[in-house]
Amino acid sequence: EAKQGGRARIQLFEEGLRERSLDRVRIEQDLRRALYRRGEFEVHLQPLVDLESDRLWGAEALVRWRHPAQGMLLPGRFLSVAEESGLIVPLGYLVLSEACAAAAAIPGLVVSVNLSPRQIHDPGLVPTVADNLALHGLPAERLCLEVTEDVLVDDRTIGVLEDLRALGTRVAIDDFGVGASSLKQLRRIPGALVKIDRSFVSGLDSDEGHDDRVMVKALVTVAEQLGLEVVAEGIERPEQLAAVRELGASIGQGWLLGHPQRAAAFVTAAGSRPLVRRGPRR
Numbered sequence: 001e002a003k004q005g006g007r008a009r010i011q012l013f014e015e016g017l018r019e020r021s022l023d024r025v026r027i028e029q030d031l032r033r034a035l036y037r038r039g040e041f042e043v044h045l046q047p048l049v050d051l052e053s054d055r056l057w058g059a060e061a062l063v064r065w066r067h068p069a070q071g072m073l074l075p076g077r078f079l080s081v082a083e084e085s086g087l088i089v090p091l092g093y094l095v096l097s098e099a100c101a102a103a104a105a106i107p108g109l110v111v112s113v114n115l116s117p118r119q120i121h122d123p124g125l126v127p128t129v130a131d132n133l134a135l136h137g138l139p140a141e142r143l144c145l146e147v148t149e150d151v152l153v154d155d156r157t158i159g160v161l162e163d164l165r166a167l168g169t170r171v172a173i174d175d176f177g178v179g180a181s182s183l184k185q186l187r188r189i190p191g192a193l194v195k196i197d198r199s200f201v202s203g204l205d206s207d208e209g210h211d212d213r214v215m216v217k218a219l220v221t222v223a224e225q226l227g228l229e230v231v232a233e234g235i236e237r238p239e240q241l242a243a244v245r246e247l248g249a250s251i252g253q254g255w256l257l258g259h260p261q262r263a264a265a266f267v268t269a270a271g272s273r274p275l276v277r278r279g280p281r282r
């Protein structure tokens, strides 16, 4: 009987695998179709707030997919398929273009665009970034490109980041502290913004948050020494905001400061919101 139960479990497991890979095949087909037809992808913008002045400094561009049958999909549902299939490259250029257009509509705003490993290795990246800046009349220092720390261990990627910086764009290291890089790697990207992963921020207002406080403090200290700016991600509660401010983060992001919203709505709302101008530290 136990053996039968085991077999049934294995069968269920295999069905689950098959279901999941079918799901991936379907998502890839739908992605391909949506990229040709356009109109289903939306760029949402989430505010990045200067913690010294409480003013809007920039916005992160976050892609959403308004799927005809499945409704609004977050990146977690389709990004890995896009990455594996290479479709992230054309999708990423669509996001880049919309993000630059939105930023150009808000004087002084910095827009921050996520780049996956596949996008960084695309030979068209640097010329396409340059084209978009020119097309939208966006000064290069108002575009920031976010990469995760894992790409910092790769010399080829560092070369691409240097080329982007030579254009004058900013670079941010996303989700810092949970990946494969070490503090030492931060020296390879002078002037970067370091986005401390949400997992360090979430515990800051709890009694168990002592270790997180120690780590955020250490990171801010290292970043300051290297001339880097620290962004705190995932601020949801006032106590967390107070903590990251006290620990010395210079920019904040999170639901407490603003949810992601459609680019058009963000542009309208930003029109009535004071902006801070802060030059890149180089």
Ligand code: C2E
Residues within 6 Å of the ligand: 046, 061, 062, 063, 074, 075, 076, 079, 088, 092, 095, 114, 115, 116, 146, 174, 175, 198, 233, 234, 235, 236, 253, 254, 255, 256, 260
């Ligand atoms: P990320 O770059 O770290 O972006 C921040 C994520 O945290 C976003 O999730 C955002 O909606 C979410 N977030 C913001 N504030 C809070 C908060 O206070 N609490 C919590 N719990 N979450 C918060 P989202 O939009 O689902 O994106 C997930 C990831 O997908 C992003 O993480 C980024 O790595 C990737 N991604 C999003 N858009 C793009 C894109 O256009 N291109 C590429 N290559 N990757 C993208």
Ligand code: MG
Residues within 6 Å of the ligand: 060, 114, 146, 174
């Ligand atoms: Mg990001």
Ligand code: MG
Residues within 6 Å of the ligand: 174, 175, 195, 233
């Ligand atoms: Mg992040």
Ligand code: MG
Residues within 6 Å of the ligand: 175, 197, 198, 233
């Ligand atoms: Mg994150």
